[in-house]
Amino acid sequence: xxxxxxxxxxxxxxxxxxxxxxxxxxxxxxxxxxxxxxxxxxxxxxxxxxxxxxxxxxxxxxxxxxxxxxxxxxxxxxxxxxxxxxxxxxxxxxxxxxxxxxxxxxxxxxxxxxxxxxxxxxxxxxxxxxxxxxxxxxxxxxxxxxxxxxxxxxxxxxxxxxxxxxxxxxxxxxxxxxxxxxxxxxxxxxxxxxxxxxxxxxxxxxxxxxxxxxxxxxx
Ligand code: 5RP
Numbered sequence: 001x002x003x004x005x006x007x008x009x010x011x012x013x014x015x016x017x018x019x020x021x022x023x024x025x026x027x028x029x030x031x032x033x034x035x036x037x038x039x040x041x042x043x044x045x046x047x048x049x050x051x052x053x054x055x056x057x058x059x060x061x062x063x064x065x066x067x068x069x070x071x072x073x074x075x076x077x078x079x080x081x082x083x084x085x086x087x088x089x090x091x092x093x094x095x096x097x098x099x100x101x102x103x104x105x106x107x108x109x110x111x112x113x114x115x116x117x118x119x120x121x122x123x124x125x126x127x128x129x130x131x132x133x134x135x136x137x138x139x140x141x142x143x144x145x146x147x148x149x150x151x152x153x154x155x156x157x158x159x160x161x162x163x164x165x166x167x168x169x170x171x172x173x174x175x176x177x178x179x180x181x182x183x184x185x186x187x188x189x190x191x192x193x194x195x196x197x198x199x200x201x202x203x204x205x206x207x208x209x210x211x212x213x214x215x216x217x218x219x
Contacts, residue, residue, distance in 0.1 A: 001213065002213055003211075003213050005120050005122065006032075006036070007211075008120035008121065008211030008212070008213075009032060009033045009036040009118075009120055009211065010036045010040075011211045011215065011216055012033065012036075012118035012119065012120065012209045012210070012211040012216055013033065013034075013036040013037035013039075013040055013118060014040060015118070015209050015211075015216045015218075016037055016082045016116055016118050016209060017037070017040060017041075017044070019080050019082070019114070019116055019207075020044055020047075020048070020080070021079070021080075022047050022048075023047070023048070023049050024048060024049060024079050024080065025048070025049050025050050025051060025052060025070060025075050025078060025079070026048055026050075026051045026052075026079075026080055026081075026082065027051070027052050027053075027054075027078050027080060027081030027082065027083075027108045027109075027111070027112050028051045028052070028053045028054065028058050028062060028081075028082060028083075029054045029055075029058065029081070029082060029083025029084060029101070029105055029108070030053075030054045030055040030057060030058050030083070030084075030099045030101035030104075030105065031083075031084040031098065031099045031101075032084070033084035033118050033119065033120070034058060034082065034083060034084050034118075035058075035061065037082060037118070038058065038061045038062060038065065041062075041065055041067065042065060044067075045065055045066045045067050048067060049068070050067060050068035050069060050070050051067050051068070051069050051070070052069065052070050052071070052072045052075055052078065052108060052111075053069050053104075054083065054101045054104040054105045054107075054108050055099070055101040055104060055165055056165050057099075057101075058101075072107065072108065072111060075111075077113075078108070078111045078112045078113065079112065079113050079114065080112060080113070080114045080116060081108050081109055081111075081112035081114070081115045081116065082116045082117075082118060083096070083105055083108075083109070083115070083116075083117060083118070084096075084117065084118055084119060085117050085119050085123060085200075085205075086098040086123065086131040086134075086198075087123055087124075087125050087128050087129075087130065087131045088117060088119050088123050088124055088125070088205070088208055088210075089124075089125055089126060089127065089128055089181075090124075090126070090219060091204060092117065092204040092205040092206070092207075092208045092219060093128060093181045093182075093199070093200065093201040093204045094117060094128075094199070094200040094201075094204065094205060095128050095129075095131050095133055095134075095178075095198055095199060095200075096134070096198045096200055097133075097134030097135075097136070097170070097196075097198030098131070098134065100134070100136075100159070100162055100164050100165075100170055101164070101165065102134055102136055102196050102197075102198040103136050103164065103166055103168075103195055103196040104165065104166075105200075106196050106200065106203070109200060109203050109205075110203055114206045114207070115203070115204075115205045115206050115207075116205065116206065116207045116209065117205035117207070117208045117209070118209045118211075119208065119209075119210055119211070120210070120211040120212075121210050121211060121212045121213075123210075124210055127177055127178065127179060128178040128181055128199070129175075129176040129177045129178040132157070132172035132173055132174045133154070133172070133173040133176055133178070133197065133198055133199065134159075134170050134171070134172055134173075134197075134198035135149065135156070135170065135171045135172075135173060135188060135194055135196070135197050135198065136164055136166070136168050136169070136170055136194070136195040136196045136197075136198075137168060137169055137170070137171055137193050137194055137195060138168055138169075138193045138195060139167075139168060139169050140193070141192065141193020141194075142158060142169050142171065142193075144192070144193055145171060145191050145192075145193045145194055146158070146171055148191050149171065149173050149188070149191075152184075152187065152188070153175070153176065154173035154174065154175055154176045155173065155174040155175040156171040156172065156173045156174075157171065157172050157173075157174060158170075158171055159171070159172055166195065168195055178199070181199050181201035182201040182202055184197075184199060184201075185197055185199040185200075185201045185202055186202070207219070
């Protein structure tokens, strides 16, 4: 039986709950798949010590449930981070940032011992780049960075009207076929004015839980 995308999100979120442990601080990402996870955290609210969150939106949802949200600076040791993605390949390299939270997501992924990515099977691709690659930029550098992204072979489009939680802007880069994710991540990160590129290849997910019509599978 074919499941809806929402049902698959609920399934992968439920599977991710299996990695929670009593008294842990949980890293929590951003987006509709993570919202499906937060919606299932009720029974955990007294068992978790708390959470660190990658966006104001997730923070508000966690606090509404009664889960304390800590600043990452207060958490010396983060065990598990759970987040969604816009695209994932079989090497667990990701495109993230469709929800504009990529910078905080990359910071929390870097801090976590185990990064668990939860996606439905529509997000799984052989080659990253069909989903436009988000790049967070300092506002004054937007056009400068855009010209350099064109030189790298992309077609950047300003996500007008969106300001990130960090006060910056987003360029979505269309038309890339990303055969070497680590190299492109490094090249874009080095452009002056770029805060973060939404390629997660230098630090890929450790586990990728994929929701399918027949259940979940873990890569
Ligand atoms: C937010 C993200 C999200 O993880 C990504 O956009 C996936 O979102 P959704 O679960 O709604 O499909 O990177 O910046």
